[in-house]
Amino acid sequence: MLSTKGPGTSGLDGKVPPSAKRTDKQVQYVPLNELKVGTVVNVYGVVTFFKLPFSSKGTDLVSTLKITDESGAKVTCIIFGKTIEDHPSLKEKGDIVRLHRFKAESFNDSVTLKSSFGWSVVTFSGVNNSPIVPLTSSKKVSIGEFDERKICALRQWAADESLFCQSSKTTLSSVRPLMFFDLTCQLLAKAVVDSTCVLLKVWDGTRCEYPLQSYTVASDAVEGEDTEAKDRRNLTAYILVYDNHLEVARDLKPGMFLQFYNLRAVLAKDLLPNEPQHLTFHLHSGTSFGRSLRRLPDEALEQHKDLNDDEVPEDVGAFCTRPEAVGPSYGRGLRRLPDDSTHEPWALEQHKDLNDDEVPEDVGAFCTRPEAVGQVLVKQQDLNKDEVPKDVGVFCRQPEAVETDSCTVRACKQHHAQHFTLEQVRSSTPPQLCHIRARVKDYQPQQLSQKGQARVKQRFLNSMWEADGSRFDQIHRKRQFVFMNSHEELKFIQGTSLGVVCASARCWGRVIPVRAVNEKMALMDFFAPFIFYRGKRFYGCQKCSLPEEERRDFFAVEPLDLLKIAEALRVQLMEYRFLLQFELDDGTGTVDALLWENADKIRKTMDTVHPPDKPLEERPWMDLCLFAYTVEGNVCYQIVNTKVKE
DNA sequence: TATTAGGGTTTG
Numbered sequence: 168m169l170s171t172k173g174p175g176t177s178g179l180d181g182k183v184p185p186s187a188k189r190t191d192k193q194v195q196y197v198p199l200n201e202l203k204v205g206t207v208v209n210v211y212g213v214v215t216f217f218k219l220p221f222s223s224k225g226t227d228l229v230s231t232l233k234i235t236d237e238s239g240a241k242v243t244c245i246i247f248g249k250t251i252e253d254h255p256s257l258k259e260k261g262d263i264v265r266l267h268r269f270k271a272e273s274f275n276d277s278v279t280l281k282s283s284f285g286w287s288v289v290t291f292s293g294v295n296n297s298p299i300v301p302l303t304s305s306k307k308v309s310i311g312e313f314d315e316r317k318i319c320a321l322r323q324w325a326a327d328e329s330l331f332c333q334s335s336k337t338t339l340s341s342v343r344p345l346m347f348f349d350l351t352c353q354l355l356a357k358a359v360v361d362s363t364c365v366l367l368k369v370w371d372g373t374r375c376e377y378p379l380q381s382y383t384v385a386s387d388a389v390e391g392e393d394t395e396a397k398d399r400r401n402l403t404a405y406i407l408v409y410d411n412h413l414e415v416a417r418d419l420k421p422g423m424f425l426q427f428y429n430l431r432a433v434l435a436k437d438l439l440p441n442e443p444q445h446l447t448f449h450l451h452s453g454t455s456f457g458r459s460l461r462r463l464p465d466e467a468l469e470q471h472k473d474l475n476d477d478e479v480p481e482d483v484g485a486f487c488t489r490p491e492a493v494g495p496s497y498g499r500g501l502r503r504l505p506d507d508s509t510h511e512p513w514a515l516e517q518h519k520d521l522n523d524d525e526v527p528e529d530v531g532a533f534c535t536r537p538e539a540v541g542q543v544l545v546k547q548q549d550l551n552k553d554e555v556p557k558d559v560g561v562f563c564r565q566p567e568a569v570e571t572d573s574c575t576v577r578a579c580k581q582h583h584a585q586h587f588t589l590e591q592v593r594s595s596t597p598p599q600l601c602h603i604r605a606r607v608k609d610y611q612p613q614q615l616s617q618k619g620q621a622r623v624k625q626r627f628l629n630s631m632w633e634a635d636g637s638r639f640d641q642i643h644r645k646r647q648f649v650f651m652n653s654h655e656e657l658k659f660i661q662g663t664s665l666g667v668v669c670a671s672a673r674c675w676g677r678v679i680p681v682r683a684v685n686e687k688m689a690l691m692d693f694f695a696p697f698i699f700y701r702g703k704r705f706y707g708c709q710k711c712s713l714p715e716e717e718r719r720d721f722f723a724v725e726p727l728d729l730l731k732i733a734e735a736l737r738v739q740l741m742e743y744r745f746l747l748q749f750e751l752d753d754g755t756g757t758v759d760a761l762l763w764e765n766a767d768k769i770r771k772t773m774d775t776v777h778p779p780d781k782p783l784e785e786r787p788w789m790d791l792c793l794f795a796y797t798v799e800g801n802v803c804y805q806i807v808n809t810k811v812k813e
Numbered sequence: 814t815a816t817t818a819g820g821g822t823t824t825g
Contacts, residue, residue: 223817456822
């Protein structure tokens with residue numbers, strides 16, 4: 168006697184264990200080559216093509232899939248749903264879908280599946296060995312052992328069949344004229360051209376081999392930041408978006424990450440003879456070939472945790488992401504641009520032949536740092552107010568000056584400070600304001616370029632960072648810091664190298680290096696920059712900033728600009744100032760004195776006050792106003808109220 | 814309540 172066993176039944180003598188009974192009877196799936204017209208079925212399939220949901224001519228959004236399975240049959244599926252959430256969350260071809268309650272219908276001599284009453288769809292990644300996580304907005308999803316086995320089998324089958332070895336995804340660097348391609352990119356700017364066209368400016372961190380066409384748009388029609396630097400490097404591309412795609416394009420904001428499907432690379436018409444042809448991209452009207460545009464979720468844009476320093480893109484950043492999150496083209500985006508690296512701070516050591524003009528902006532050729540001048544880099548707050556004479560104002564504007572006939576620089580007349588010899592200056596008790604007459608025995612910096620100093624600083628910071636942490640441990644990403652109409656965010660990075668922080672700041676905008684103290688996030692020592700803002704570094708003042716234990720919760724801060732970020736974290740930002748350091752001599756003694764008022768102007772007179780070919784005795788005298796003060800117990804001297812004699 | 818779309822060698 169024969170017993171019939173449905174698919175999935177098991178057990179001895181046809182008896183099913185109670186625990187398995189419910190699961191086995193739950194759902195029956197039909198192979199795609201066994202669909203019968205008129206029946207309502209459940210199926211599994213691998214997606215070979217899809218159209219994102221678009222507005223139908225009826226009341227619903229509609230999406231179209233083509234799926235296949237081990238039977239080799241390919242079946243078109245039509246899904247109608249009121250909202251975008253009703254539709255499958257498809258990432259790419261190769262995704263696996265589970266369709267419940269779809270009706271098999273006949274159309275053009277083929278069987279199609281259409282969503283019917285009570286239908287549902289669940290999506291899974293098609294990547295072999297990746298976690299089996301259902302992607303759906305539906306709250307009622309049960310995944311059993313059968314589902315897991317089925318998904319694994321389909322993944323393996325698709326891999327064996329090499330169904331998806333050819334991807335239409337590409338990057339700007341590999342686009343060729345006349346191609347149709349899919350592009351993952353970031354929106355930089357947007358301009359509405361007319362009722363049928365929107366112009367989007369995007370980049371993906373790679374450089375196009377063909378010159379990219381640019382368009383001139385009235386500035387008041389443009390939404391987004393200036394991208395001139397990227398434009399010059401051929402990193403930005405324009406996309407003309409037409410007709411039905413405007414519904415999505417209109418709501419886009421600069422900074423968003425986008426996925427385009429079936430873009431067309433068009434050769435723009437030559438503007439001048441002999442000019443190379445420029446590329447521009449069109450997203451044509453309609454939905455054929457899956458042509459569409461969608462915003463990518465921010466969650467897809469996570470820093471790739473396995474990056475080596477050498478692999479960190481210099482200005483790509485935004486595209487450091489898990490390749491599996493958005494497809495293989497993101498992985499290909501993780502490359503260092505081949506040139507233009509001289510402006511990168513960590514490239515400094517490799518470019519010792521830099522000209523002065525090429526000294527990186529963020530190294531600060533004329534900047535002082537705490538380690539460069541010891542304790543004397545002070546802000547006004549560092550000075551005891553009682554010690555500062557009212558009529559001096561260490562940081563005040565230049566007062567009127569008196570004429571003297573003996574020197575190149577002249578001192579103020581707004582107070583009646585006593586005239587001191589340098590020996591008297593050194594033996595006086597600060598605070599003390601006095602007039603002196605002295606010669607320049609020596610001074611720093613003697614050269615415009617401070618590359619040497621810059622390198623010292625670079626090494627110093629590098630070693631400090633290496634001591635603090637090994638590699639990327641954590642990146643805290645603050646959504647609430649996202650700027651409207653901007654792709655800038657504030658991020659905290661722990662335990663990484665200086666190079667990575669610099670690179671991150673270049674791509675993310677603002678980065679605060681942090682460390683862990685008692686398992687809590689804390690700022691670095693103030694000898695490190697408090698914040699990296701693009702190519703620049705800003706330091707906090709150790710003395711004026713609040714100690715770590717009084718710091719506000721990092722994630723409670725909602726600042727909008729650099730000063731507010733610092734204020735919120737109770738950090739007093741230091742200012743960069745050009746500083747001259749003199750060794751003054753009047754025959755009775757020497758004093759090291761700093762000058763930052765008018766320092767740039769006075770520097771130009773140094774060949775006069777310090778002629779390199781003349782001994783000290785033949786150098787001109789200078790009348791100076793000198794202020795003696797203390798910082799952390801050390802006596803410091805500063806030249807104040809002094810300017811160049813006209 | 815039924816309807817919608819039904820991929821296909823594209824083009825501003």
